[in-house]
Amino acid sequence: MTSMNTEEAKYLAINPNHPNAGIYSPAVVFGNVVYLSAKTSWIAPEPDDIRAATAYLLDQVEKELLNAGSSMHKVLKVIVYLRDMNDYIAMNEVYTGRFGKNAPARTTIESKLPKNSIVGFDVTAYL
Amino acid sequence: MAITRRSFATRALALASIPVADAAPRKRIHRMGPATTAVYSPAVQWGNLLFLSGKGSGTAPDPTDIRSCTNHVLEAFAKELSNAGSSMENVLKVTVYLQRPEDVPAMNEVFAQHFPKAPPARTTIITRTPHPTLVEMDLIAGL
Numbered sequence: 138m139t140s141m142n143t144e145e146a147k148y149l150a151i152n153p154n155h156p157n158a159g160i161y162s163p164a165v166v167f168g169n170v171v172y173l174s175a176k177t178s179w180i181a182p183e184p185d186d187i188r189a190a191t192a193y194l195l196d197q198v199e200k201e202l203l204n205a206g207s208s209m210h211k212v213l214k215v216i217v218y219l220r221d222m223n224d225y226i227a228m229n230e231v232y233t234g235r236f237g238k239n240a241p242a243r244t245t246i247e248s249k250l251p252k253n254s255i256v257g258f259d260v261t262a263y264l
Numbered sequence: 265m266a267i268t269r270r271s272f273a274t275r276a277l278a279l280a281s282i283p284v285a286d287a288a289p290r291k292r293i294h295r296m297g298p299a300t301t302a303v304y305s306p307a308v309q310w311g312n313l314l315f316l317s318g319k320g321s322g323t324a325p326d327p328t329d330i331r332s333c334t335n336h337v338l339e340a341f342a343k344e345l346s347n348a349g350s351s352m353e354n355v356l357k358v359t360v361y362l363q364r365p366e367d368v369p370a371m372n373e374v375f376a377q378h379f380p381k382a383p384p385a386r387t388t389i390i391t392r393t394p395h396p397t398l399v400e401m402d403l404i405a406g407l
Contacts, residue, residue, distance in 0.1 A: 169288055213308050214315040225394045233303050239293050243304035244318030244402040246361055247392040263310055
């Protein structure tokens with residue numbers, strides 16, 4: 138029996154020296170699918186402002202997608218993690234329209250996040 | 265070179281003969297009614313995969329009963345899947361978001377009834393969702 142001719146995954150990063158390099162990859166491409174690690178707000182310039190953090194993180198998501206050969210309008214699924222569900226409406230204000238006309242599927246949950254981040258975005262897209 | 269009607273037709277034919285299978289699949293949105301929000305789409309198809317947005321149990325017949333809630337959410341998914349050309353039998357992965365850990369056994373009972381054969385992969389976590397309900401789920405299915 139021959140082994141499967143499996144395509145190799147690619148491990149990508151807009152910033153290869155990100156603080157958790159060696160622990161996880163910001164973007165993994167397999168076939169036509171790209172999986173992004175969650176972008177969480179401790180990396181944002183204004184980490185405790187939900188609107189500013191959301192805008193910054195979605196810009197980072199976009200850069201990571203473009204670097205992988207994808208784009209915001211090719212996003213299929215997003216999971217939003219909020220430390221406090223009271224930030225839901227403000228997060229939505231900045232989020233809405235950011236992925237183009239056909240918004241991705243999405244689930245939002247409340248969760249404790251690394252370094253006490255207030256918001257995180259976990260994204261799956263195609264190329 | 266000037267494009268004559270004939271050369272245009274030849275080029276168009278050459279383009280049309282590119283096998284469709286070579287084209288990367290495009291994202292397609294399925295919804296059962298008019299769009300109720302621009303924030304997210306209820307069902308996103310990509311090739312033979314379907315990504316369904318989270319559904320909560322707020323409109324269950326008894327929103328305080330975990331069995332009623334679980335049944336309601338899974339019935340809603342069955343309709344959404346059917347509308348997109350899939351079915352419960354094609355569900356690959358479910359994530360279950362529960363508000364209370366003590367609801368796991370009763371949720372499991374009802375969940376199992378909806379997936380009598382070859383149940384999907386599943387992860388269950390305890391959390392809160394935007395419009396707090398006893399249970400919310402999202403899933404990925406094949407077509």
